[in-house]
Amino acid sequence: xxxxxxxxxxxxxxxxxxxxxxxxxxxxxxxxxxxxxxxxxxxxxxxxxxxxxxxxxxxxxxxxxxxxxxxxxxxxxxxxxxxxxxxxxxxxxxxxxxxxxxxxxxxxxxxxxxxxxxxxxxxxxxxxxxxxxxxxxxxxxxxxxxxxxxxxxxxxxxxxxxxxxxxxxxxxxxxxxxxxxxxxxxxxxxxx
Amino acid sequence: xxxxxxxxxxxxxxxxxxxxxxxxxxxxxxxxxxxxxxxxxxxxxxxxxxxxxxxxxxxxxxxxxxxxxxxxxxxxxxxxxxxxxxxxxxxxxxxxxxxxxxxxxxxxxxxxxxxxxxxxxxxxxxxxxxxxxxxxxxxxxxxxxxxxxxxxxxxxxxx
Numbered sequence: 001x002x003x004x005x006x007x008x009x010x011x012x013x014x015x016x017x018x019x020x021x022x023x024x025x026x027x028x029x030x031x032x033x034x035x036x037x038x039x040x041x042x043x044x045x046x047x048x049x050x051x052x053x054x055x056x057x058x059x060x061x062x063x064x065x066x067x068x069x070x071x072x073x074x075x076x077x078x079x080x081x082x083x084x085x086x087x088x089x090x091x092x093x094x095x096x097x098x099x100x101x102x103x104x105x106x107x108x109x110x111x112x113x114x115x116x117x118x119x120x121x122x123x124x125x126x127x128x129x130x131x132x133x134x135x136x137x138x139x140x141x142x143x144x145x146x147x148x149x150x151x152x153x154x155x156x157x158x159x160x161x162x163x164x165x166x167x168x169x170x171x172x173x174x175x176x177x178x179x180x181x182x183x184x185x186x187x188x189x190x191x192x
Numbered sequence: 193x194x195x196x197x198x199x200x201x202x203x204x205x206x207x208x209x210x211x212x213x214x215x216x217x218x219x220x221x222x223x224x225x226x227x228x229x230x231x232x233x234x235x236x237x238x239x240x241x242x243x244x245x246x247x248x249x250x251x252x253x254x255x256x257x258x259x260x261x262x263x264x265x266x267x268x269x270x271x272x273x274x275x276x277x278x279x280x281x282x283x284x285x286x287x288x289x290x291x292x293x294x295x296x297x298x299x300x301x302x303x304x305x306x307x308x309x310x311x312x313x314x315x316x317x318x319x320x321x322x323x324x325x326x327x328x329x330x331x332x333x334x335x336x337x338x339x340x341x342x343x344x345x346x347x348x349x350x351x
Contacts, residue, residue: 018330030326030331030332031330031331031332032332032333077283078282080284080294080295080296081281081291109256110253110254110292110293111256111292113254113289115288116288116289117280117283117285117288123222144294145291146293
């Protein structure tokens with residue numbers, strides 16, 4: 001082989017390697033995709049089982065104000081939007097587990113995480129509550145969202161707030177009427 | 193309303209009640225005042241507090257409580273006031289995460305040492321972070337590097 005052809009082959013080989021590296025660099029999935037949660041989808045009213053927990057959406061309610069008694073004092077919580085209260089049943093699969101993160105997701109992907117402005121006791125809420133296998137418990141989840149997103153909301157229940165490689169259930173909420181805004185209550189009492 | 197003379201290049205001057213989009217948050221400084229009452233503490237005649245009301249709107253896709261760094265005091269003589277405590281005005285309680293596109297007014301509260309004399313006008317910086325689609329550690333998206341994006345001067349009114 002002549003010297004020129006040898007050099008040309010070397011250059012071509014180098015360009016090919018650089019091209020391959022650039023291609024891999026640009027098509028490699030990012031950290032978020034590699035560690036994405038394992039999502040199980042389902043509908044309201046049916047049990048949705050992930051690897052570690054199961055959840056069933058029962059009913060959802062809308063309210064302008066929430067009332068709660070804490071330490072013997074009645075507290076009212078208002079919102080610039082509307083309160084969404086989701087009644088669910090939950091259980092563990094195989095071994096005791098917890099559901100540590102809840103959010104409502106809008107159609108365009110905005111996530112409204114559960115509120116901490118009302119503190120539900122462990123008998124009523126799900127945070128910090130250990131679930132047992134095959135022992136469903138009822139619970140309330142509370143969110144605040146702008147009024148204009150209420151019609152299309154999806155509940156996202158996951159093991160942890162940081163969802164890398166965890167299980168997540170995605171369940172669309174269902175409303176009784178076609179325009180749920182007509183069924184907003186003025187006040188809803190969450191008890192104590 | 194006079195604007196802050198300390199405005200650094202590349203930042204804009206805001207008038208009170210005007211909003212600016214600073215990365216994660218739309219920030220609207222509303223008013224500043226001095227009070228003898230802390231919204232979360234029992235009344236005491238000995239202490240006084242500097243209260244600044246700022247409206248925050250979350251421009252991100254997620255609920256977030258990353259708002260504590262946004263408003264800082266500019267004047268060097270006020271540097272020793274330290275970090276403020278933050279109160280959600282709607283509840284008069286500690287704030288929760290703020291949710292996307294749901295504006296809320298937060299009250300920043302600094303306790304005033306007795307030997308501090310406040311200037312008639314308060315100069316504040318509004319900081320914003322920059323979004324990076326992939327950070328340098330693992331390549332996950334996030335908001336980094338807070339830097340001033342605007343300045344505002346609020347007149348201080350007594351209670």
